[in-house]
Amino acid sequence: MPSAVLNTALCETLGCRFPIIQTAMGWVATPELVAGTCNGGGFGFLAAATSRPEQAEADIEKVKNLTDKPFGVNFLMEQPGAAAIVDSIIRHGAKAASYSRSPNKDFIQKFKDAGILCVPTVGAARHAEKAVELGADMIVAQGGEGGGHTGSVPTSLLLPQVVAAVEVPVVAAGGFHSGQGLVAALAYGAVGIAMGTRFLLTKESPVPEDTAKRYFAASVMDVPITTQVDGLPQRVVRNELVQELEASNSATLLIRALRSALEYRKMTGASISELLSAAFSMQKNDKLTRAQMIMAANAPILIRRAMVEGVPSEGVLPSGQVTGLIEDQPSCEELLSRIMSEAEEALARLR
Ligand SMILES: Cc1cc2nc3c(=O)[nH]c(=O)nc-3n(C[C@H](O)[C@H](O)[C@H](O)COP(=O)(O)O)c2cc1C
Numbered sequence: 001m002p003s004a005v006l007n008t009a010l011c012e013t014l015g016c017r018f019p020i021i022q023t024a025m026g027w028v029a030t031p032e033l034v035a036g037t038c039n040g041g042g043f044g045f046l047a048a049a050t051s052r053p054e055q056a057e058a059d060i061e062k063v064k065n066l067t068d069k070p071f072g073v074n075f076l077m078e079q080p081g082a083a084a085i086v087d088s089i090i091r092h093g094a095k096a097a098s099y100s101r102s103p104n105k106d107f108i109q110k111f112k113d114a115g116i117l118c119v120p121t122v123g124a125a126r127h128a129e130k131a132v133e134l135g136a137d138m139i140v141a142q143g144g145e146g147g148g149h150t151g152s153v154p155t156s157l158l159l160p161q162v163v164a165a166v167e168v169p170v171v172a173a174g175g176f177h178s179g180q181g182l183v184a185a186l187a188y189g190a191v192g193i194a195m196g197t198r199f200l201l202t203k204e205s206p207v208p209e210d211t212a213k214r215y216f217a218a219s220v221m222d223v224p225i226t227t228q229v230d231g232l233p234q235r236v237v238r239n240e241l242v243q244e245l246e247a248s249n250s251a252t253l254l255i256r257a258l259r260s261a262l263e264y265r266k267m268t269g270a271s272i273s274e275l276l277s278a279a280f281s282m283q284k285n286d287k288l289t290r291a292q293m294i295m296a297a298n299a300p301i302l303i304r305r306a307m308v309e310g311v312p313s314e315g316v317l318p319s320g321q322v323t324g325l326i327e328d329q330p331s332c333e334e335l336l337s338r339i340m341s342e343a344e345e346a347l348a349r350l351r
Helices: 009-014 031-039 053-066 082-091 105-114 125-133 155-165 179-187 209-217 240-247 250-268 272-286 290-295 298-307 321-325 332-350
Strands: 020-022 043-047 072-074 096-098 139-142 170-173 193-195
Touching: 020 031, 020 332, 031 043, 031 053, 031 332, 043 053, 043 096, 053 082, 072 082, 082 105, 125 139, 125 155, 139 155, 155 170, 179 193, 179 332, 209 298, 250 290, 250 298
Parallel strands: 020 043, 020 193, 043 072, 072 096, 139 170, 170 193
Antiparallel strands: none
16 A cells, blocks of 8 residues: 555546656557556556547557547647547546647547546646646646657756646656656656656557667757757657658758658558548647647657557657666556655665
């Protein structure tokens, strides 16, 4: 039984034993990883931002077959087929939905009516305020050291700002891997931590061995932010592809983006009009330039090359800087119980 201070509002609200969330990661947060997290005492979010509705539906069913614990689903509100994914989330009674860019008021209202918790991720205090205005029940505040799309404010500065800005519970993300980090986050006023990269390197993670090796080999200095993948700041492990993208001129980038767009269309089966409507909604909500909009299909296609096809030199490896501190590949259950023991020790030391 964890100390009372570790049994936070996160545990009560999301229905898990430990105040630890496994965040969604495209191609990585599979039903196996989510179930491993939930069965181990944490709360897992299934990745559906890179899925077609049929795939999301099948994955949600699979999670339910692998665990009887509550879980969440992550998606992009502007992705092709988003409305059908919302229906699946509601029909299957997921506990929570997570999203980040372009919140859609109608979808949020549907979740509220169905009693599904809205848990968006933000990278700035003003975005947290806006998300709460739109109906967020809990906020994940991700500092700039975090993996994937990320902001520029480090967790140590963002977290107190967000905690001060909103009344709803705040979960700290970006750079966490240990019980000491959990205790620090609680000291800042968070109700728990959310981790991506640390869960990417667990036994239940589907990441192919050659790709995992790149994460283990990277130091905290080898995980820069680049805007050359899809036009938005994204933290990734530096590899051959990222170096090539950084050195490319705009014509070469455009050709690559068009190739990705064609492949994305083939992969998702989405119609041209679905893709255009997703792209225009992103452009409107995120104020993207035309070049950024054209590059949007790059991310899912290039991440899949590393995460599913196992070719790390030709794909994108989104990662938090914390990968530089990770040295082992425990099961989710081992990881979660280790973090809880470390947190208990840290608390005892402080007392
Ligand atoms: C491989 C990878 C893929 C990601 N994909 C998504 C995604 O599909 N949706 C999303 O909201 N966040 C995504 N993220 C961000 C994570 O959910 C999380 O917020 C971030 O990893 C937290 O920082 P950390 O890596 O330092 O723990 C991704 C991160 C990684 C490392």
